[in-house]
Amino acid sequence: MAKYCFGVDVGGTTVKLGCFDTEGTLLEKWEITTRTANGGEAILPDVAASILDKMKEREISREDVIGVGVGAPGPIDGEGTVYNAVNLGWGTFSIKNQLQGLLNIPVEAGNDANVAALGEMWKGGGQGHKNLVAVTLGTGVGGGIIADGRILSGATGAAGEIGHIHVMDGEQEMCNCGNYGCLEQYTSATGIVRLAKRRLAADDKPSSLRGNDSISAKTVFDAVKAGDELAIEVAEQFGEILGKELANIAGVVNPEIFVIGGGVSKAGPILLDYIQKNYIPYVFAGSRGALFALATLGNDAGIYGAAKMVLD
Missing domain, CATH: 3.30.420.40 (ATPase, nucleotide binding domain)
Structure with missing residues (x-):
């Protein structure tokens, strides 16, 4: 049975999302609007809803998703806690725990520039x-x-x-x-x-x-x-x-x-x-x-x- 994962890049204007297989092939990418009103409270629920919609559309079950990775602006430690992402209106909280709770799928989170560096190492200039x-x-x-x-x-x-x-x-x-x-x-x-x-x-x-x-x-x-x-x-x-x-x-x-x-x-x-x-x-x-x-x-x-x- 094929396995999948999702990559999420949260920006100040749009959130970019990608569905990948476990070999790192990008199967599909899309964007949603970043809603930063009210301290950015809608951002992660919007991300979760978009991923669940895509899973339904592609007939992917939760058991077939290895996890969801998230990059976002601002300091984010190795445990997935963000420390004030000013551009998004976020204070200090665990991106990992909140999105995991919304999806019931394993989540990892990191600073967007660090995550992009990892991408370049894996499939890009590095x-x-x-x-x-x-x-x-x-x-x-x-x-x-x-x-x-x-x-x-x-x-x-x-x-x-x-x-x-x-x-x-x-x-x-x-x-x-x-x-x-x-x-x-x-x-x-x-x-x-x-x-x-x-x-x-x-x-x-x-x-x-x-x-x-x-x-x-x-x-x-x-x-x-x-x-x-x-x-x-x-x-x-x-x-x-x-x-x-x-x-x-x-x-x-x-x-x-x-x-x-x-x-x-x-x-x-x-x-x-x-x-x-x-x-x-x-x-x-x-x-x-x-x-x-x-x-x-x-x-x-x-x-x-x-x-x-x-x-x-």
Whole structure:
């Protein structure tokens, strides 16, 4: 008899769900709206209802479901307890226990970035490796650490929050986390725009970026590819900041591979070049051979990683 599992990726706008077989083949994926009203009280009941509906539609019995994995934003410890997921309105409670009670099916839960890292290790850019650091360069900077094939959660699920490592003294603008000078402020999509605007304001050096009111990380890296000198200086600064910090992270967790994802990673291999050349000079010799790869699962990394949690 065939066995199944479900992967769930809870986002601030939508919840992505996937039905998998036990070999890791994605059989079907779909989305539902994330209802965050009233402290997000409807989110898990909605997830449970959607999974039960899909089981009925596909004629899958409870006995044939190995489990349901869930990734969600915010610190989530190894026991499946979330500690204040602000974007969802959640306080502190056990995702695992609540959803298990609604489904009567085993549940595992983890931080969304960590779960996505597990997905990339299993079926994405990190395949073949069991010690991995995933870096998501989007609106913010997310991170996930996989050690010996398993998520490194930390005491309160806050391990891997690399976007909030302090990298710059004297920063005047506040990071979303409330601190100043975080990695996220310089290497996220918005951070790259910040670096570009500051560079443009520093002097009158000619650049295709000058006079552009809608600079984005994409326009910066498109200009880099076109040989724009000022844009190249911005990319060098970005690469130096991120490369150095990944060298520091490697000194702690000694990964086999860094997998770079998120919207910024669409710049392609050139992005890895700027990071890697600034990683090598600063990293401890034992981690100098770490590989760099682009993430390949895109928005599906979360559901793959969530499924993998219950298959392990």
